[in-house]
Amino acid sequence: MTLDEVKRHIEKHLPGVALKPVRESLLVENPLDLPRVVEFLKADGVLQLNYLSSVTGVDYLTFLECVYHLYSMENKTYSLQLRVRVDRENPHVPSLVPIFRGAEFQEREAYDMYGFQFDGHPDLRRILMWDGYVGYPMRKDYKQEDSEVLDRDDIEWLQKHGVSVAEEHIKMAESLQTGGESEQPESEQTEG
């Protein structure tokens, strides 16, 4: 079955679901339709897409996209990619855990890396990064710490734990604190 045939097949059985082909995949226009579509694909006698291989995310800067790869254990050869587009600030996607139990860890990872809020997920928390980690590192605007310079928090921690810190580190940390973030040394370097 080609992509257009799959699209027509779904639209025939699920009236009201808006689909749009994007490259080799199908975009589900309304994220709330996603569980219906996936449930149909899993139960459908022809497609039998009964294996959810991966749940990943993509950051397109203006919006976030959640990508699902569905395979069929019976048909062997077929795979289908579904996409869902959500708002960056409020990325709510319905969870597929009630349909595919195996989606649990995949969705936790997508949440960890991109910050998708999977509604209906039984246990949505970070899986790779630790609890207390702030931000979503795979988003394109994620600002990574400069690991070559000690911050004020580091200095405080070191002094609390009885580690001697050189004067230059303390001065550097204070200048970073007053100068706002660690952009100052970088801009100097790009100029030079």
Next chain:
Amino acid sequence: MAFSKNKSQVDDGLKSELAKKGIVITTLNELYNWGRRSSIWPMQFGLACCAIEMIATACARYDIARFGAELFRASPRQADLIIIAGTVTKKMTPQVVRLYNQMAEPKYCITMGACSISGGPFIDGYNTLRGIDRFIPVDVHLPGCPPRPEALLYGLQTLQKKIDSQDFRKAPWYQKGLKREYAIPDLGPKGLIPKFNPEVWQPREEDHRKEKYGSPMVIGKKTKAPDLDAPPKQPKAPAPKPPKRSDDSAPPSKEA
């Protein structure tokens, strides 16, 4: 790794001549170091793909037992050597430092592979520690990705040389008031707190890497994203054309 050889007061030639007659002359220091270097017990501790090479080194073909280091201990209390074999993630760092702290003196550390030395291919990652030498002292750096078993054997021999060079009268672990426990970092909101232990490691004065590449990953300036909606079929259409053009254009240029 800087070390100076222990020099014997007895001439080496005379020593070997006497040894042929069955007379062995040695110093207590030599005997002591011979015993120590010939039975280094490494810790059974691997982090990533380098651990596979470490396992291969311990197996029959490369046989680290030839150098007396075959007894991989599952407890840091019984180990002399920690081989940091693999990528040290920020999440794993506190455990690595704690294991090193729990080892009994005298203790040694080999960093195996590019990752544990500097972060290796993952140096720009948000999740990777840029070298375990930021938190614990390292005796032998062993580059490679991963190093071959021969390289690990060479690293072990280098460590044996260092052990041979040590004098037990001056050895730090017999001095009073030795404190070789290093602060175990905490997991903070953006990474480790602290980012490094200044007593163990200092940032490089000249950071060529930063000069050459800047800090692209630090500032998050990735502002390009592909536009999926605009060209759905365009990339396919021009693809067959260029070979035709090149075929057409190539023969005339050859003829000309």
